[in-house]
Amino acid sequence: MKKELSTEDKIKEAAKTVFLQKGFSGCTTREIAKAAGMNVALVCYYFRSKDQLFQLIFQSILEEFVFSLIQVFQEEMPLQDKMRILIQKRYEFVEKNPEFPNFIHNEIKRNAEFMQHNKKVFDKIASSGIFEEALIAQQKGEMRQIDMFHITMLIMSNCDFPFISRNFHISTQELTEEEMTEKLSEHRHIVSDMLMNYLFPNTTHS
Numbered sequence: 001m002k003k004e005l006s007t008e009d010k011i012k013e014a015a016k017t018v019f020l021q022k023g024f025s026g027c028t029t030r031e032i033a034k035a036a037g038m039n040v041a042l043v044c045y046y047f048r049s050k051d052q053l054f055q056l057i058f059q060s061i062l063e064e065f066v067f068s069l070i071q072v073f074q075e076e077m078p079l080q081d082k083m084r085i086l087i088q089k090r091y092e093f094v095e096k097n098p099e100f101p102n103f104i105h106n107e108i109k110r111n112a113e114f115m116q117h118n119k120k121v122f123d124k125i126a127s128s129g130i131f132e133e134a135l136i137a138q139q140k141g142e143m144r145q146i147d148m149f150h151i152t153m154l155i156m157s158n159c160d161f162p163f164i165s166r167n168f169h170i171s172t173q174e175l176t177e178e179e180m181t182e183k184l185s186e187h188r189h190i191v192s193d194m195l196m197n198y199l200f201p202n203t204t205h206s
């Protein structure tokens with residue numbers, strides 16, 4: 001039997017949905033309360049302000065994703081396997097949170113220091129040793145000579161854009177929501193194979 005969420009967790013789940021759909025500026029505490037099926041006073045009782053709730057929700061989403069990556073990076077496995085899992089996890093993360101790419105873009109426009117507040121979360125990836133592994137693989141000729149900026153851009157653009165452009169493809173290709181969901185699920189494997197073949201051109205991939 002599924003455990004019933006606590007009042008605090010219900011507010012967090014509702015806030016996550018509303019924030020991802022509308023961003024910080026586009027929603028009110030009243031909307032969050034309505035989505036949680038509660039009154040505004042109760043939301044304010046558990047969370048002092050919308051800003052506090054926003055930072056809590058955003059950090060929890062990031063930490064969940066980053067922690068899953070660090071677990072992989074610290075495993076004893078070939079770099080190629082780690083990179084494939086990284087690509088798949090990034091795609092699956094956006095698949096699970098399809099509003100996230102637009103949300104990030106809009107929040108950075110709203111607040112230039114938005115990502116700086118969460119820099120410590122990303123620093124955990126840098127301290128995992130994955131960058132050093134990539135450099136060694138490049139020196140051995142196992143990995144294409146390319147810096148982490150471009151690797152990050154390749155992964156983000158290929159994993160995020162399919163979901164950013166979802167409605168465009170539904171409209172122009174006359175797809176149903178179900179058909180588009182299936183196409184996006186299939187596309188994950190294409191993205192993974194394409195990026196792995198580019199990053200490790202001299203390696204046979206399974």
